[in-house]
Amino acid sequence: MTTSPPTAALLHAQGLAFARNDEPVFGPLDFALARGETLLVEGDNGSGKTTLLRVLAGLMPASAGELRFDEAPLRRESLAGRALFLGHQLGLKLDLSAAENLRHFVALYGQREGLAPAAALDEVGLAGYADEPVRRLSAGQKKRAALARLLLAPADLWLLDEPFANLDRHGIALVNRLLAAHAARGGAALVTSHGAVSFTDPSTRHLRLELNA
Amino acid sequence: MRPGSTAAACTAVLRRDLLLAWRRRGDAAFPVLYALIVATLFPFALGPEDALLARIAAGVVLLTVLLAMLLAFDALFRPDLEDGSLELLLLAPQPLALLLGMKILAHWLTTALPLIVIAPLLAMMLHLPAPAQPVLLAALLLGTPLLSLLGAVLVALTAGTHRSGMLLALMLLPLTVPVVIFAAGAVSAAEAGLPHLAPLLWLGAALVLALVLAPLACAAALRIALDA
Amino acid sequence: MNTLTLWLHKLGSPPTFYRFAGAVRPWLLAAALLAGAIGLYGGLVLAPADYQQGDAYRIIFIHVPSAWMGLFIYACMAAAGFVALVWRIKLAEIVAMECAPIGAAFTFITLVTGSLWGKPMWGTWWTWDARLTSELVLLFLYLGVIGLYYAIEDRRKAARAAAFLALIGIINLPIVHFSVQWWNTLHQGSTVRILGPSHIAPSMLWPLLAMALATKLYFGASLLGRARVALLAQEGGKDWVRALAQPEGSRP
Numbered sequence: 001m002t003t004s005p006p007t008a009a010l011l012h013a014q015g016l017a018f019a020r021n022d023e024p025v026f027g028p029l030d031f032a033l034a035r036g037e038t039l040l041v042e043g044d045n046g047s048g049k050t051t052l053l054r055v056l057a058g059l060m061p062a063s064a065g066e067l068r069f070d071e072a073p074l075r076r077e078s079l080a081g082r083a084l085f086l087g088h089q090l091g092l093k094l095d096l097s098a099a100e101n102l103r104h105f106v107a108l109y110g111q112r113e114g115l116a117p118a119a120a121l122d123e124v125g126l127a128g129y130a131d132e133p134v135r136r137l138s139a140g141q142k143k144r145a146a147l148a149r150l151l152l153a154p155a156d157l158w159l160l161d162e163p164f165a166n167l168d169r170h171g172i173a174l175v176n177r178l179l180a181a182h183a184a185r186g187g188a189a190l191v192t193s194h195g196a197v198s199f200t201d202p203s204t205r206h207l208r209l210e211l212n213a
Numbered sequence: 214m215r216p217g218s219t220a221a222a223c224t225a226v227l228r229r230d231l232l233l234a235w236r237r238r239g240d241a242a243f244p245v246l247y248a249l250i251v252a253t254l255f256p257f258a259l260g261p262e263d264a265l266l267a268r269i270a271a272g273v274v275l276l277t278v279l280l281a282m283l284l285a286f287d288a289l290f291r292p293d294l295e296d297g298s299l300e301l302l303l304l305a306p307q308p309l310a311l312l313l314g315m316k317i318l319a320h321w322l323t324t325a326l327p328l329i330v331i332a333p334l335l336a337m338m339l340h341l342p343a344p345a346q347p348v349l350l351a352a353l354l355l356g357t358p359l360l361s362l363l364g365a366v367l368v369a370l371t372a373g374t375h376r377s378g379m380l381l382a383l384m385l386l387p388l389t390v391p392v393v394i395f396a397a398g399a400v401s402a403a404e405a406g407l408p409h410l411a412p413l414l415w416l417g418a419a420l421v422l423a424l425v426l427a428p429l430a431c432a433a434a435l436r437i438a439l440d441a
Numbered sequence: 442m443n444t445l446t447l448w449l450h451k452l453g454s455p456p457t458f459y460r461f462a463g464a465v466r467p468w469l470l471a472a473a474l475l476a477g478a479i480g481l482y483g484g485l486v487l488a489p490a491d492y493q494q495g496d497a498y499r500i501i502f503i504h505v506p507s508a509w510m511g512l513f514i515y516a517c518m519a520a521a522g523f524v525a526l527v528w529r530i531k532l533a534e535i536v537a538m539e540c541a542p543i544g545a546a547f548t549f550i551t552l553v554t555g556s557l558w559g560k561p562m563w564g565t566w567w568t569w570d571a572r573l574t575s576e577l578v579l580l581f582l583y584l585g586v587i588g589l590y591y592a593i594e595d596r597r598k599a600a601r602a603a604a605f606l607a608l609i610g611i612i613n614l615p616i617v618h619f620s621v622q623w624w625n626t627l628h629q630g631s632t633v634r635i636l637g638p639s640h641i642a643p644s645m646l647w648p649l650l651a652m653a654l655a656t657k658l659y660f661g662a663s664l665l666g667r668a669r670v671a672l673l674a675q676e677g678g679k680d681w682v683r684a685l686a687q688p689e690g691s692r693p
Contacts, residue, residue: 021596022678057304060440081217081306089297095236096229107225108305108312110217366609370602374592383588384606387581388613391620398627412623419616430609437526437601438593 009034009068010157010188011056016065018051025051028065031207033188035156038179041192043209049192050088052209053159056190057085069157081110084155088162090146094135098126098145101134105149112154120148124174139166150178158182158189222307223315230319240288244281245327251277252335263340270339271349271400275393277335278328278353279360283382285324286364289316290372290435299372303439313435314428317365325357341400348403348413352396355416359392362420362427369434392416453532455672456681462665469665473658476651483648497561501645504554506652507547508572510660511579512614514544518586519611522604532668534600535675537607538590539667543660545583551576571625575618582610596675 009032017027026048033039041049055062058076067074070082092101102117121130124144126137134142143166150158163175179189215221234241255273259265293299302312332353336346367384371377395412402409451457484502491498521537524530555573556566567573586603593599641649676682 022676059300059303079304083304085300085304087297087300089295089300091297091301093229093233093296093298095233100229100232104225104229105301106216107221108217108301108307110306367606370589370606371592374589377592380588380592383581384585387578387585387617388609390578391613391616394620394624398624401627430605434602434605437598437605440598 010070011074011190012068013056014066014068016052016055016067017063018048018055018060019063026209027062029207029209033157033190035186035188036183037205038183038189038191039205039207041190041207041209043192047209049209050161053085053087053161053190053192057083057159059085079157082155083157083159084109084150084153085159086146086149086161086163088165090142092134092142092145095133097131097133098137098148099130101145102148102152106152109149109153109155111152115151117148117152120151121145123151124148125170140168140171143167144171144174147175147178150182156187158187158191160189160191162192164193217306219307219311222305223311226302226312226315227319230316231322234319234323241323241327244285244324245331247284248277248281248328248331248335251280252338255339267340267342270336270341271345271404272397273339274332274335274341274349275352275356275396275400278325278332278357279389279393281328282325282357282360282364283385284378285320286368286381286385287378288324289320289365289368291377294372294439299435299439303435309432309435310428313365313369313431317361317428317431320365321358321361325361329353329357342404344406345400345404348409349400351413352399352416355413355420356392356396359416359420359423360389362423362431363388363392366427366430366434369431370438372435372438391419395419453530455532455676455679458532459669459672459681459685462669466662466665466669469658469662473655473662475655476658477655480648480651480655483651484645488645488648489642494562497558500554500558502648502652504551504558505649506656507551507554508576509653510656511544511548511551511576513657514540514547514660515579515583515607515611515614518544518604519607522607525604526601526608529601531597531675532672534597534604535668535671536664537604538600539664539671541583541586541590541603541607543663543667545580545587547656547660548576548580548583552580569625571622574625575621578617578621579614582614586610 011033013029013031015028015030017029018025029052031039041052043049051060054060056067056074058074058079069078072078092098093104096104098121099117102120106117118130121127124147126141126144126148129137129141129145134145137145143163147163150160158179160175164172167175179191182189252273255269256266259269290299293302303309305312329350333346333350336349341349364381364385367381367388368377371380371384374380395415399409399412399416402412452461480502485499488499490496518537518540521533521540525533525537552573555576559568559570559573560566586607589606590599590603593602673682673685
């Protein structure tokens with residue numbers, strides 16, 4: 001587990017732990033995530049990576065510990081619009097086209113200046129598939145359609161659960177490109193991975209979750 | 214409308230759910246067919262005697278609509294829960310109660326409204342006296358949104374359980390007793406030539422209350438059911 | 442005031458509650474048995490037979506206290522559920538959920554005794570009397586809460602969801618009662634008014650009150666016992682439960 005000096009950390013966790021039915025799932029964890037940083041959360045299956053991300057997204061409350069977001073205690077309201085969670089269920093409607101799905105997303109989450117859903121789809125390599133029902137896309141293409149949200153939403157903190165899953169080499173490069181651009185803009189990201197992909201940006205720090213026996 | 218504003222978000226939710234229902238418009242026929250078949254079974258069970266059917270017509274139509282709605286409730290959150298769009302909705306920087314209100318409205322428009330449209334047909338098949346027909350329609354127009362709102366709160370509570378159909382029936386049906394009583398009471402009062410406005414007004418009052426409270430309760434219930 | 446809140450706060454911790462409940466429960470149970478014995482003796486032996494109903498009316502000494510308890514326990518469940526939802530106190534969740542089966546049992550007893558009483562009174566086991574019908578709906582509400590509690594796997598989440606349902610139920614309960622009453626007058630059912638509480642003879646009243654006290658005490662004892670067991674089941678991995686089990690486990 002690495003921790004850096006918490007200079008103006010965007011996200012700061014202290015003693016963060018989660019238990020289900022009194023069975024510890026992860027933690028206690030201490031980490032800080034500053035703007036421009038990417039934290040790669042590693043761990044075996046069942047070590048609580050997804051749960052950690054869901055807690056950070058505000059989908060469920062932590063059992064113990066303190067979470068601070070932008071120097072204030074993390075609350076669901078303070079995250080609204082500033083954090084973006086991408087789970088392994090992608091939240092795409094199969095009967096709608098990729099563009100329709102993204103337009104719905106933008107209506108809910110807002111849109112960054114100067115980028116439209118169609119352009120975002122071009123950028124994630126789905127040019128020509130915008131009006132195709134998501135049902136007809138491959139698993140990797142669906143993932144790309146979901147990743148297009150990262151381009152559109154004006155969020156500071158990305159919480160990405162297994163963003164590399166189902167992606168080919170170009171797709172992995174795409175995620176790395178997105179993360180690098182996000183970091184350059186001053187955004188922060190937490191990314192889970194079970195360790196199968198090589199994520200080799202030197203600015204990336206690692207957080208290792210151990211299985212709770 | 215600026216993307217990300219509450220108005221845009223509400224419109225988007227309503228539009229998307231209606232669009233999804235339109236893309237799978239065949240599904241909308243199921244509750245209607247179900248109601249039609251159940252109502253048809255009554256004369257088989259009780260005999261085709263006009264006077265008897267006329268007496269029970271209003272009750273049969275009301276309960277048939279209620280049961281058809283009960284079956285359709287599963288589709289309110291389950292697809293969204295399974296594909297992850299519900300999480301997206303929960304985390305959106307928008308008032309959740311309003312978004313859920315839009316979802317409930319879309320659900321009412323796509324499941325209850327078709328039932329209301331065929332209700333006069335069912336009532337005629339069962340020989341409901343003509344003067345009672347408009348009252349039945351009014352009772353349905355006030356009662357079904359009430360059921361949708363009440364049902365949505367309970368469906369939200371059962372989101373994430375596996376055997377939610379039977380469980381929902383067990384939870385919802387006792388709570389619908391007042392709705393059934395006032396709706397049926399209004400129609401039977403109209404049949405007897407008695408004043409029927411009071412029970413309809415009670416339904417209306419309950420509807421107003423539910424319109425305000427149910428979306429909030431639904432949001433709270435969904436947060437309870439989905440954390441963990 | 443301050444000491445009281447402090448005491449309540451301490452009582453909210455599972456080990457303290459476990460010991461407290463274990464100590465109080467036998468006393469409550471004994472008091473319940475005593476009050477029940479007095480009430481039954483007064484009701485079944487001392488109280489005179491009714492001039493209209495003969496001895497059949499004596500079932501009220503079970504029926505009426507049970508009916509009161511059905512509502513009372515629902516209110517307790519909703520109150521504990523409210524505390525559980527607002528302050529996320531585990532003990533409140535357990536208390537709320539352990540109320541439900543007891544309340545359902547009392548409501549069931551009310552229905553059975555009401556139906557037994559109905560046979561000599563109305564000549565039928567069941568009639569759609571407003572009060573009996575309301576009790577039936579109450580039983581369904583209890584069953585819904587219990588059903589939801591056992592349908593969700595995570596115990597704490599299940600308790601919170603079921604507590605929420607109990608709260609919806611308590612808002613709905615007066616409406617159900619009112620609507621059933623209205624429905625009953627609309628259809629002019631067989632409304633035989635038996636003994637309004639206003640004109641009940643004192644010789645019948647005091648055994649009734651004794652029975653009401655007995656059922657309340659029994660509820661307290663039963664709730665504490667059930668909550669103890671539920672606490673053990675849910676806190677099985679905690680140190681204080683291990684410490685409890687240790688002396689017995691280490692014996693040869």
